[in-house]
Amino acid sequence: MTLTFWGNVRRLLREELRRIGFGYLWQIVMMVYFAFFISLMARTMNSTEHSDYVLSNIMLDFMLMVSIGMMGFAFSRDYMKYWKNNRLSSKLKFYRSLPISTEEIVVSRLLTLIVTTIYSGIIYFASFYLISTEIRSAMQGWGYIGFALAWIGYSFTVGSFFIYVELGFKEKTYFWISCGAVPVFMAVPVILWLLDVHAVQSSIRIVKEYGVLLPAIALTVGVASLLIGKRIAVDKLNRRNMT
Known part of the structure; x- marks a missing residue:
């Protein structure tokens, strides 16, 4: 990867961030809202009532999986009713008309995801910690x-x-x-419950018992997914018919 490669990626990244623009302000609102909503669910995650315990933990897992899974995608005009227009495809078609490679396009998009995830994550987890007394009592520092x-x-x-x-x-x-991902997100917490596992409770316990092991594994898998995703996305975009 040459200096020209990273120069093009940097320009594309700036363009992606520019297109989001004020969407990052809306992202703050959404992250605080999700943190507040999930904090309400966390109040009963240690309930002694079996039905409340099961339901609250399933819903807590579902909401965290959805909200955190999507936090890398900030609200922007590109996503406004995208299923009714060709705004995303038009943007890609324009990019491919420029003297840049598909790899540069994919890398810039993944960097946008990383920047947005870190930005959103700071707001989300800071808000969650400040709002939820249950989380503060379970974990600190x-x-x-x-x-x-x-x-x-x-x-x-x-x-x-x-x-x-x-x-x-x-x-x-x-x-x-x-749309098909929604029932998958719904099914995973139920399957985990059948296995007597709750994602949020288990992640808290593992981090408390084993320290950096879980975040190290999760981040390694996450980075590996980005690298693998880059390779297959470049191949797919090279073969995609943009007409």
């Missing part, structure tokens, strides 16, 4: 930072998949795949 980093790694993994779909398919296909 470096333990909570490890918990947050573990979920950031998860966000990279999910985000890399959706970047691949965004770059590799047309808007309607992207929309239906996103």
